[in-house]
Structure formats: C-alpha cells, structure tokens
Amino acid sequence: MWEQVYQPYGWPWWAGALVAAVPVVALLLALTVFHQSAPRSALIGAVTAILVATLFVGMPWGMALSSFLLGALNGLLPIGWIVFSAMFLYQIAVDTGKFEVMKASIARLTPDRRLQVLMIAFAFGAIMEGAAGFGAPVAISAALLVGLGFRPFPAAVLCLIANTAPVAWGSLGTPLVVLADVSKLPINDLSAMNARILPFMSLIVPFWLVRSMVGWKETFEVLPAILVCGVSFAATQFLWGNFVDVGLVDIIAGAVCLGCCAFFFAVWKPKTIWRFPEEKEAVEPERHAPRAVFAGWLPFLVLFVFVVGWGVLRSRLPIDAQPWANVKVAAPGLHEKVVRVPPVEEKAKPEKAVYEFKWLSATGTGVLVACGVTALLLRQRPRAFAASFGRTARRMVIPLCAIVPMLGLAYVTRYSGTDAILGLAFTRTGILYPFFGTFLGWLGVALTGSDTASNALFGSLQRITAEQLKLDPVLMCAANSAGGVMGKMVDAQSIVVAATAANLTGQEGRILMKVMAHSVALAAVVGLIVLVYAYVFPGVVPHGVQLLFNK
DSSP states (O other), rough: OEEEOSSSSOOOOHHHHHHTHHHHHHHHHHHHHSOOOHHHHHHHHHHHHHHHHHHHHHOOOOHHHHHHHHHHHHHIIIIIIIHHHHHHHHHHHTTTTTHHHHHHHHHHHOOOOOHHHHHIIIIIIIHHHHTOOOHHHHHHHHHHHHHHOOOOHHHHHHHHHHHEEEETGGHOOOOHHHHHHHHTOOOOOOOOOOHHHHHHHHHHHHHHHHHHSSSSHHHHHTTTHHHHHHHHHHHHHHHHHHHHHHHTHHHHHHHHHHHHHHHHHHHOOOOOOOTTTOOOOOOOOOOOOOHHHHHHHHHHHHHHHHHHHHHHHHHHHOOSSSGOEEEEEEEETTTTTTEOOOSSSSSSSEOOOOEEEEEETOOOHHHHHHHHHHHHTTOOOHHHHHHHHHHHHHHHHHHHHHHHHHHHHHHHHHHHHHHHHHHHHHHHHGGGGGHHHHHHHHHHHHHHHHHHHHHHHHHHHHHHHHHTTTTTHHHHHHHHHHGGGGGGSSSSSHHHHHHHHHOOTTTTHHHHHHHHHHHHHHHHHHHHHHHHHHHTTTSSSSOOOOOOOOO
C-alpha cells in the first residue's frame, strides 16, 4: 500500500503545485514552443509525469508504470474506439457520395458561413455530444465544416469552442452520473444546478462563435439568428435539465435548436452573405429531391438512433453484468494499492485500478454497428466498405498514437496524487473559492480530456471544501462540471481529434494557442456566475429536485 503525499518534503503548497504542474507545462511547451508532433509531445508529457510521480511524490516505479499502462489502454479502448468509429461513419458518407448531398442541402438552406457554423458546430455538435461524446462531436462537425468549404484551421477552432456548453450532459449524462457517485449528492440536484448555470453560456457561445469569425458589424448583422440559436438551445437545456431528465438534455436541446435554426434560416436572410475573403463567387448548390436529401442525412440519422438506443439499452438491461460482455482486468501492483487520504477524501480510501472495457454496450460499438447498417442501407459493396475502413485506419494512426500516451499521462497524475496537489492549491482561495473552484473543474478536464474524469477526480474534493467553507456542496460540485466544460477545448485529446478531422495533423500546437484565451475567458464567465449564485442568490441552488424521468 502507498499513501498519496500532498506536501512532499514539507515544501510550501505553492512550490508543490509548481512541480506538480511540470508534466502539463512540458506537454504544452512541446506542442507550442518547440513544435513537436502530438504523439511526441504526449510522450514527453507522460515521461515527465512518471518522473515527477516517482522522484517528487515518492510513488513506486512499478505503480507509476502500471498507471500509465492503464491510462494508455483506456485511451485506445474505449475512447479511441469511439473516435475511430465516428470517423469511419464520416468516411462511409464521403465514399458513398451522400456527404455531397448533405453539404448541398445545408448550402441551399443558407450559404452564409456564420449561419452554417451555428447549425453544424453548435446545434448538430450538441446532438453528437449528447449521443456519443469523447471527441466524436468535434471530429464529425469539423469534417462537415471543411467539407462545406471552411478553411481547415477555423473549422477546427470553431468546433472546439462550440463543444463546451453541452459537455456536462455528454454521452447520455455520463459526467453527472459519475459526479453523483463520487460526491454522494443527488443526480437530479446536480443536473438542475448545471441547468441553472450553463444556459447562460448557451446564450453566450453562439455569439462568441460568430464574433471569433468576423468583426462586430458582421456579428450584429446576424444577431437575430444568433438569438434564435442560443435561446432555443438554452431554454430547452434549462427546462429539460430542471424538470424532465438527465440523459437526453443535449440531444433534445440540440434537436430543438437545429430545427428552429433550419426553419428560421429558411424564412430569414442576412443583409449580406458572408464568406471567407479568399472564396470565389459562390456556385449555386445542386438541388436534390427530398428523398435524396433524406439519403444524404441518413448516416447521421442512423448514428443518432443507434447511439441513443445503445445508451437506453445500457441503462435498462443488465448487459454489463454479463462476464462475456465486460472485460475486466485489475492493474497489477496498482489496484487498491494507492490510497487517497484527507483532505482529498473524508477518510483514507484505496483507489480502484481496473481496466474495464464493456465492449458490447460501449458507445463505440453502437457507432460501429451504425456504420454497418448505414453501409447496408446505402448499398455500399463489401469491397468498398473495406476500403472505407482502410482509409479511416490510415487516417487515425497518428491521432491514436497521441491519445494513448495522453491518457497515460492523465492516469499517472491521478494515481500519483499530483492532480490533488494542484487541486488543493485552488482550495486556498477562501472567499473567492466559488470562482477558483470552477477553475478546478477546468483544470481537471484540461488534464484528462474528459468532464467525466474531472468529476471523478475532484467531485469529492469539491464537496469537502464547500462544506469547510460553508458553501453549498451542490453548487460547487456542479461548478466542477460546468467549469470543466470550458476546459474541453484545450485538452490535448480534443485538439488532436480536431486536427485530424480538419486534416491539420502537425498543427496541434497552433490550434492550442488559438483556443487557450477563449477557454480561460469562458471559464471565467462560468466562475463569475457561480460566484453570484454563492453569495447573491444562494436560494436558487436546488435541493430535492424531482425529474419526470430519471436516468
């Protein structure tokens, strides 16, 4: 047994936090300053994390290597599995020609690039986040925008910014399920609190997206469209998260938003049609019959049906209880050998370290089955289907080589306790903790690439700190998730996926530099909202919420 150490060598808390941050700094410097490839940067960060874990906090070498291996396996399966399957579906749509029909239908609805980004990056991306999560919305949305004629770099950046406000309910509410489990707070209350924080961001992000593309004048030209997009999504997100259900918030809100935008864009046109300066005069998109348009959207309709259905089956049937459907392997020398101690936990608690791949109920499996069904419905021949698979495999080699060590780095920081050292530094902010506690969630997602993982890491710490500071634990645990979503755009995993989808492999550092300011600014806005709830409107924090349906 090895107990985590949160003040190595008796150093001051700030000195310990500086050393604990070295692996993340090494990763960021490698990507941005030294322009290393994503796989090499991830490996540099992972090696640095192992050295800090062993030499600074005293973690045994065997445990450090075992935690890296556990993270690497999770990076490959199930996370890499989801992203690969999503890109495979996109490739099938391209190879069968249906993607061109889909593009033409969007271009006929609106040729304006500002409005296209609202529909695809924000509304459609939210549906994909709610259904699959884990990089799939960024991958598919960025590929769609590039296919529509967006420059690859803006497409990647815009999809990363857009994939924020919906993330708390991603993958059928998985982040909140985990947060409720580790914090021991009611999931209905946590969902309702997020639904009282994030709708404000859902109003802001569409405006932020358009403004990041164009100047103020061009932004206000499409203000009616921005309001339709933001209000329809925010209102649905608020109502569904507060009164109806936890699992389908993003899917319903995204669908309502997409429908409202499509209807509004059909009857309202901006004063001028905005395109990128280098674009030539727009060519009238080909008109397709309704049946052909339906076939063009069919791959993503099938994806929606299968992923939602997969999630419902997973929650209703005991599939994962079957040994043959759930691969479980305890990490050697690590499982229940690392002990988290106060103040991170209320009492000493051995950490589980089990590699678990629920291959049958996994979202990636649902997406892969959707690929097969789509190929059958579109009558793609077996040889062409295999060719699509081969193209996807070749395209995903480098991203997977980056995602695997990045997840390894995240797991080393988790099991070594260096994440807790960084987290504890945020708890020393006293009366300003509601603001900086929000950034604790941001840090967790930036480190791990997942709001689910951030909630698992810091959910308990948020509750303990909130109770010590006489703050509402529901508010602060929800703030961990709500603040975390703004860190999604800067986590290395998401950036690699965006670069891959937009054919920008090798430019991950440039993308990171572009989105960093957006991420910090939006997280600060969430922090201010939480601060207001904590000290001005504490009565708004929900307790004992009853939802119409409970996940």
